[in-house]
Amino acid sequence: MAKRQSRRRKSTNTSDENAVPRSHAYRQLKHPFEAQRVFSDDAIERMHNMALRLLEELGIKMLLPEARSLFKAASAIVDDDTLMVRIGKEIVDQALNSAPRSIRLRAASPTKEQLYENGSMLFTAGSGCPNAYDIERGRRPGSLRDFNETLMLQQSFDIIHLLGPSAEPQDVPPNLRHYEMLRSQLTLCDKPIFTYARGRAQVQECFDLIKLGLNLSDDDFIDGCWTSTVINTNSPRQIDIPMAEGIIDFARAGQISIITPFCLAGAMAPVSISGALILQHAEALAGITLAQLANPGAPVSYGGFASNVDMKSGSPAFGTPEHIKLSIGSGQLARYINLPWRSAAGSASNTADMQSATENNMGLMAALQANATLTIHAAGWLEGGLCFGYEKFINDVEALQTIAELCTPLPEDEDTMGWSALADVEPGGHFFATEHTMKRYRDAFYPPLVADLSNNGSWLESGGLTSTQRATTIWQNTLRDFKKPAHSQSAADRIAGYIEAGIARGGSAPAGG
């Protein structure tokens, strides 16, 4: 097979390597490849129609009276005893007409703004984890320190585009937690902010904090979206009170809710790929419609986070063939209704091993094939979301950066094609020192973050560490070298009094959740 090439460029010293002037700005990315299909266009149309029929004939249970009222006012058939809402096709159609196709995600730094639209490729770190893990400190319940550290990691890598709550700060009481989650995002980061929909009072206070912290007028605040939330339906066919409140409140405030049924095929959804997608589609359409009824034209995202249950453990599975097919099918459905949409990667593995890499990589591959607008849980998600892994995050960032590099179009000019270099080098020679190489080599290739390509002898000499072990140093150095964004102190000052007053009042209890 391939013969070994023995000539290797002499290793330069570390300071030189770090001086390689290569851009790492993986910011406003556009999908490089065409979307793939797992269903025929005809089947997608039938699935859409079955979802509409599901909403019209069987209906969806809406626990929030205000949501039922909105549907009633739009001529849906509402039964206030069973709490069921039956939604006609024309109501859904009208909502799909008024939902925007392109949404401007604002950020404290204009360079971190994003267009949330089909064609964009955005990533969020693993989010919603009650626990955190790193090699040095082991597995523990998430704390504010973990929440802040994981935010700093998210902030430090351009490939993470939207902030997410990676580690739940369980050491902060639930009624005060939203204050700290917003304070940290506003003072440590300059990327689009995440807000949990944990009840009206908390949501309103989070909006207030964003306006205060970033010094936004009411008009500024609705000029694009300054924050997003993820709305999970209670599959099958149910939307609970805090989720419906979240949809309504975000819509009225002009902020984006990402309507994401979590349809596990064989558990909360039918066991077939198409059956699970039909349920997901119906529930997402119901949520999108509610947002549009609350505020026509409100920013809203379609969401697909369907996977299968593992037949052995009954756990949610990620990166499986079924997950990939469901992601690609979700993309087909999102494009059918012409809305931007979110997908998800992630891992069920308990540790940062090959399983965890392959699960996440397969989910990322699915998102790429599916042209997902946003892929959540793209880095650091272990245990199916029960734990955020620091070393796992660093290793997943490598995979994400690899994919991001595919977004740069290749130059097609004759000079790049290197005819003169080809002509310069004799048969059996090498290209190390040609002018063509010397001119380009510093910027030619992606420089690995955690991958170590040294030979076995050198690798053993430097300790024989796995990429998981090497990642410890990387996240530690990243935190050590972390610099707060320019607006940090002024934001901190502007929100301090509001939070103090809130704490003095006893904060706001979260709703349901």
Added chain:
Amino acid sequence: MAKRQSRRRKSTNTSDENAVPRSHAYRQLKHPFEAQRVFSDDAIERMHNMALRLLEELGIKMLLPEARSLFKAASAIVDDDTLMVRIGKEIVDQALNSAPRSIRLRAASPTKEQLYENGSMLFTAGSGCPNAYDIERGRRPGSLRDFNETLMLQQSFDIIHLLGPSAEPQDVPPNLRHYEMLRSQLTLCDKPIFTYARGRAQVQECFDLIKLGLNLSDDDFIDGCWTSTVINTNSPRQIDIPMAEGIIDFARAGQISIITPFCLAGAMAPVSISGALILQHAEALAGITLAQLANPGAPVSYGGFASNVDMKSGSPAFGTPEHIKLSIGSGQLARYINLPWRSAAGSASNTADMQSATENNMGLMAALQANATLTIHAAGWLEGGLCFGYEKFINDVEALQTIAELCTPLPEDEDTMGWSALADVEPGGHFFATEHTMKRYRDAFYPPLVADLSNNGSWLESGGLTSTQRATTIWQNTLRDFKKPAHSQSAADRIAGYIEAGIARGGSAPAGG
């Protein structure tokens, strides 16, 4: 974010799980997705033309006199002093016309036959490794025992379609090694056989052993290909003596040679993606042309195994963005000349960690995007090919099986879509026990090979092992339960005398290398 679902199907006992009657026959696979592009069609045409110009104006160095004679007879301009051959476009065009588009790969078992043509998706295990590694026995120079064990692993997983020399049996003298490599393949396996092109004498003896072992007449032997070889050019622009002999001998015997320049951008090839591909294309065209001059219509494959050098270590890199782009570009070039082609995955990592998984997964993703006919080094390749990892192999097989599952089209009938199941389940209920689920759940999802999806408590109780550690038991059980194919004893008997006589003669020295 996603709320945890607490209801989980009760775990069944192990023997029940193993009884799940699901087909694992990942055999004659067809690519499920459309090929992607990294270059415009126009750029690909220009690259093809630059490769032709390279062959016509600059030429390629052919060390073998017989190869130069074949080119001279075809009106190429040959300089026997410089050994350079300048090949006109019309000579290449004629070769591309006579090369077959679809090649039948024969195997001892007809169920393991393959069509080598564009659209097929074939995988070979990591090959050509001088060393072997597993957790129990550590890293060691490859031995015949390792060679045999790795063949048995290849034989045991349907996702490995063609045999490959995973671990070099260094304890067998080079002049006798080909006997043992063929004996093992003929008696342990029933899949398409690999033969090294290590000189005429060895190649002829390998052909003889295949005919004897599988009881083939001369006519049988040329009815399809019973064996393949990989031909590496000596980039840039050189083909050495054993490689040219291999091309000629395989072509004349009607067996397939896979012409694979190993173009490392920035080392043996230009530093740009397009430049490296132009060199690869020129060298592959030269090899393909030589095969067709030796025997018009001979089975031959285009090969692309281009990657970049790591800027830090100077080592070949795998699974990098450049590797992915080069693979997709190779696919575009192969389709431009309408020939089936091989790609490669693999890993540069020193151990079966996340790096190693991500590198290989990215290479597999590239092969999928590029619609590679054959992907070599798809499982088990560590250290850029210097070491075959047993646990790595098992973990990579999981990734391959995940991809293979994508080849099964999704049913689009109304019953599968599950309308009645959707109507059966109340809002907030579950689908565990619906008729729709009960009818399908045993076969509905891919059952993981090494992935463990149990929760953290169960995982810790069962030892808290990584997927790499769990893989040890899997390869050990696979070897323990291994059954030789039906033809094993008769093949062994038929070749025994031939090998004995060869050994008595002192075998045959390999040529070059």
